[in-house]
Amino acid sequence: MGIIIWLIVGGVVGWLASMIMKTDAQQGILLNVVVGIVGAFIGGWLIGPLVGAGSINDGFSIMSFVVSLIGAVILLAIVNLFRRGRVR
DSSP, X not given: OHHHHHHHHHHHHHHHHHHHTTOGGGOOHXXXXXXXXXXXXXXXXXXXXXXXXXOGGGOOOHHHHHHHHHHHHHHHHHHHHHHHSSOO
16 A cells, blocks of 8 residues: 555655646656655655654655655756756
């Protein structure tokens, strides 16, 4: 059941992050899911301990969703920085 939650939440988080960073037209659903899952990992590792939020693995909550979204936005900013030379 955990992998299904990862895929669903990863897709939503990746899609929202791509909308925020204005890269939605360049990505498909598969890349949105990958960005969401990797962003959730980054957010859970970097931001989660700072704000005291758990990761998606600990259970779904609004705070874990926000932490995952922030991690996905950070990931897309880093990718844009290397691809275009600016964060956007």
